[in-house]
Amino acid sequence: GRGQFGTTYLCTEITTGIEYACKSISKRKLIAKEDVEDVRREIQIMHHLAGHKNIVTIKGAYEDSLYVHIVMELCSGGELFDRIIQRGHYSERKAAELTRIIVGVVETCHSLGVMHRDLKPENF
Structure with a gap:
């Protein structure tokens, strides 16, 4: 890429x-x-x-x-962006699961004093 x-x-x-x-x-x-x-x-x-x-x-x-x-x-596994486009939509349960993972990554970054400045589906 x-x-x-x-x-x-x-x-x-x-x-x-x-x-x-x-x-x-x-x-x-x-x-x-x-x-x-x-x-x-x-x-x-x-x-x-x-x-x-x-x-x-x-x-x-x-x-x-x-x-x-x-x-x-x-x-x-590819990018989250491509999976969103391919699937068209996610169930509420799957969307919540993905959001939990992303928030967990951001939380880890913040706990170590790191700010992710490019949060977007292409980066997950």
């Missing part, structure tokens, strides 16, 4: 065969000092939130001359 600064790819750890998601962020797009700090902060936050069952786990962050690469657990 594509984001504001980079693209996420499917990658495979050679020694284990385990598949991960690798978000590659082009350094050319990190124009302002704030952009660089945002990427550093994202990596720090992901390490800080590691271990929560509903938050993607970071495997590592690596840098080369052109990109910053963030390797994460692969979530192959």
Whole structure:
């Protein structure tokens, strides 16, 4: 998938065969000092939130001359947004269950001093 600064790819750890998601962020797009700090902060936050069952786990962050690469657990279930479009609607019970999960993630973030600034179905 594509984001504001980079693209996420499917990658495979050679020694284990385990598949991960690798978000590659082009350094050319990190124009302002704030952009660089945002990427550093994202990596720090992901390490800080590691271990929560509903938050993607970071495997590592690596840098080369052109990109910053963030390797994460692969979530192959797709986006909530796509599931909403596909289904057309959710029962009240299922909607409540999804809302409970999302609120739980936000609560965990807030308890650790982290504010999620991009809450939308595409990010769940």
